[in-house]
Amino acid sequence: EADIYQTPRYLVIGTGKKITLECSQTMGHDKMYWYQQDPGMELHLIHYSYGVNSTEKGDLSSESTVSRIRTEHFPLTLESARPSHTSQYLCASSATGSTEAFFGQGTRLTVV
Amino acid sequence: KNQVEQSPQSLIILEGKNCTLQCNYTVSPFSNLRWYKQDTGRGPVSLTIMTFSENTKSNGRYTATLDADTKQSSLHITASQLSDSASYICVVSPMNTGFQKLVFGTGTRLLVSP
Numbered sequence: 001e002a003d004i005y006q007t008p009r010y011l012v013i014g015t016g017k018k019i020t021l022e023c024s025q026t027m028g029h030d031k032m033y034w035y036q037q038d039p040g041m042e043l044h045l046i047h048y049s050y051g052v053n054s055t056e057k058g059d060l061s062s063e064s065t066v067s068r069i070r071t072e073h074f075p076l077t078l079e080s081a082r083p084s085h086t087s088q089y090l091c092a093s094s095a096t097g098s099t100e101a102f103f104g105q106g107t108r109l110t111v112v
Numbered sequence: 113k114n115q116v117e118q119s120p121q122s123l124i125i126l127e128g129k130n131c132t133l134q135c136n137y138t139v140s141p142f143s144n145l146r147w148y149k150q151d152t153g154r155g156p157v158s159l160t161i162m163t164f165s166e167n168t169k170s171n172g173r174y175t176a177t178l179d180a181d182t183k184q185s186s187l188h189i190t191a192s193q194l195s196d197s198a199s200y201i202c203v204v205s206p207m208n209t210g211f212q213k214l215v216f217g218t219g220t221r222l223l224v225s226p
Contacts, residue, residue, distance in 0.1 A: 006155075031211065042116075042201075042216040043156075058212065090155050094211050099144055101211050103155030 003027050006091050006104035013081055013111055021076045021107045023091030032074040033101070035090040036060060043090065049074055081111040115139045116217035118202050124223045129192055133220045135185040135202030146203040147176050147187045150219065156201055159187070164207075192224045 004025040013019055023032065030051045035043040035058075045058030049068040063085070064078050074093075078085055088108050094101035116137045125131050137145070144163050148156035160169040160176040162185075168177045173190045189196055199219040206213050 033212065040218065040221075042218045044216075045212055045214075048212045056212070088153075092155070092211075099161055099205075100158060103157070105155050106153065108153065 004091065004093055004102050004104045006089075006107050008107060009105060010108050011110070013109070015080075015082055015111055017081050019078050019081055019109070021089055021091075021109070023074045023076070023104055024072050025074075025093045025102070025104075026072060027093060027095070027102070028071065029093035029095045029102075030071065031094045031096065032068065033092045033094075034058075034064075034066060034074070034076050035092065036062065037088045037090060037106075039088075047076065081109075083111045085109060086111050115215045116202055116204050118200075118217040118220050120220060121218075122221040122223070124225055125192055127192060127194055127224050127226050131189050131192060131222065133187045133189075133200050133202075133222070135187070135217060137183050137185070137202070137204045137215070137217075139204040139206050139215050140183070141207040142204050143207045143209075144205045145176075145178055145185050146205070146214075147174070147185075148201040148203060150199045150201055152198070159200075189222075194224050194226060197222060197224045 007022045034047040037043045044060035046062040047066040090106045091104040119134045146161045147159045150156040162169045162178045175188045178185045201219040202217040204215045
């Protein structure tokens with residue numbers, strides 16, 4: 001069982017609101033990732049981090065931002081939510097040198 | 113065109129039957145190929161990881177095969193159970209890249225019917 005947690009699991013919010021999706025892992029992994037997945041589509045990497053104070057943008061352009069102040073915590077923020085942000089957001093983590101990564105259960109975001 | 117193509121897109125089988133899911137990829141060179149199971153509304157869970165030099169890897173009732181020459185992989189599920197209903201995702205890791213460069217397929221949605 002992977003020790004990586006995402007909250008909330010589901011979120012319905014109005015346009016223009018600021019939201020933060022939480023992701024925490026207790027495995028001590030230095031690498032963490034955020035993916036966006038639309039129904040029936042592949043996962044797209046939107047942000048990743050190799051460690052504290054390290055953040056990079058992924059292949060899919062996103063209006064969200066991330067921070068990595070602590071090893072175990074990698075929150076994703078949308079300053080002003082829009083309906084186009086409606087999607088599932090998945091967080092993952094991996095250890096340096098490992099080929100294995102562990103995913104959280106995801107946050108399904110709906111912006112109305 | 114996606115570098116990782118999966119077929120069929122969806123599949124319905126009766127409980128207890130076997131099935132095989134296909135993955136064709138163009139990523140080259142690659143270091144490993146993974147199969148993940150993703151339940152509806154959940155995050156993916158790793159089933160198998162094969163390096164480019166491996167031909168087969170099993171995990172219980174799941175057996176993955178890899179043919180690097182034809183750039184094809186398959187996932188065989190034996191004696192299917194209702195809990196096998198999920199999406200199965202093929203993922204390829206390009207050579208000398210990290211996890212941030214994984215190439216994901218769109219998945220095969222499997223429904224096991226009683």
